[in-house]
Amino acid sequence: MSEERVRIRVSESGVAIVAMARADKHNALDFAMFEGLIHAANRLAHDRRVRAVVLHGEGVSFCSGIDIESFLASSSGIDTLLVREHGCLANFAQRAAYDWSRVPVPVIASISGNCFGGGMQIALGADIRIAAPDARLSIMEVKWGLVPDMAITQSLPRLMAIDVAKELTFSGRIVSGRDGETLGLVTRTTEDPLASALALAEEIAQKSPDAVRAAKRLYNKTWTGADTAAALALETDLQRQLFGKPNQVAAVTAAVSKQLPTFVDPD
Template sequence: MSEHRIRVDVDDAGVATVTLDRAEKHNALDRAMFDAIVDAADRLARDRRVRAVVLHGDGKSFCSGLDISSLGENGGPSELLAREDGHLANLAQRVSVDWSRVAAPVIAAITGNCFGGGLQIALGADIRYATPDAKLSVMEVKWGLVPDMGITQSLPRLVGIDVAKELTFTGRILSGTEAQSLGIVTRTVEDPLAAALDLAREIAGKSPHAVQAAKRLYDETWAGNDPAAALLLESELQVSLMGSPNQLEAVSAGMTKRPANFADPD
């Protein structure tokens, strides 16, 4: 990571807060920001203490998209589109799709501008909270481009193809309220960061094995075309949980109405 762009803090409850830290540029994406986001996702994917992640932007905006002025630096677009050995996605795509590699749920808190690549990063999260007046756009057509940061893996799970095409062909700006009505945003709230942290703490209080298994179950089967494989995965995950220490702790805590004390995954 060549420059400071991201802050990552993990509290005692296992809630990780990831802050895009380029407020003076509305957290626009230059090469250093791409590297920093991928590095943060990789660190959290390997940290077994993490039970929930909140992703947000410092300052007025979540992320205003690509920093066009930086395109000629550090190899330019060709560097972003290169795939390293062992990775399905290229660097530009990994800032979105790598959040699926984090076993814990990821919640994006959206304020201000969430344009182009910034929207695709937010779509890579499991849940999105936004202010009613947040501004969201699949904006790449403005620059004569197509969205290419993992949107094919995220947007089809949220909207119909006609909605995806309309938004992509026009690049029009949605409010947080309209984005919620379309299913792109999970919920609108006046303070997305506070609401996301509250949700993350609630999730962190559940069995991490159960939560992480549920994320895997949906990520691997949602809108899939293999019902047999999906049903088999349900059973396999359930068998792995039944009788495990955290599952027994969940039952014991529920029966005695006491806070549960769950162990971190190995």
């Protein structure tokens, strides 16, 4: 069933297109959708051909959040989402959002329609969010008497001040994609977010995959709360790993000759 909920297609250029496929329910999160998202992130994390990922929802919405009714009707209930497997940092629900940060290439979320609750947190797990101006965004868990718990502590602090995060979380209010851009929930807005996300992914796919992966690792490990000495040392270490390697040489050659580079897949 998880395969039906999330579809993956990888282009010849190495762009992986991941689609949540429950359009009739605005891609609401049932157990199978959680399972499908975790599977997709794990598969793409280990696919060396992949240069960038675009994550979107089929139909009119990105993801309307958790399907409460499906879990209330389940014999195991919502507690299944809180199970943490041995050796995992994140629990089952958290992994649907957090695991996108562990995919070593850029993940771009294309947001249209409703992006509520768990759906908003999945989008926050992406590196970049491109939204339609009229998209509807909300950290909505307070509506159900809950706190946001899908790794939002790892994503939101990098995007906005704590008072703004608290106001959105305490109220659960719905903001437009355009207002979300101002607040920091999304990177930018455009009338066709999927086309823009795909165009950006294709542009990234033409860059050195070694450099792009290293840049994501650098920022993920150092952006907030990192020890200064460790952060500076990581810059040096990553740069040393890139210097003189085939893809770095190919990038320089292409830049000097003004021709398209030919890169090899990372080891």
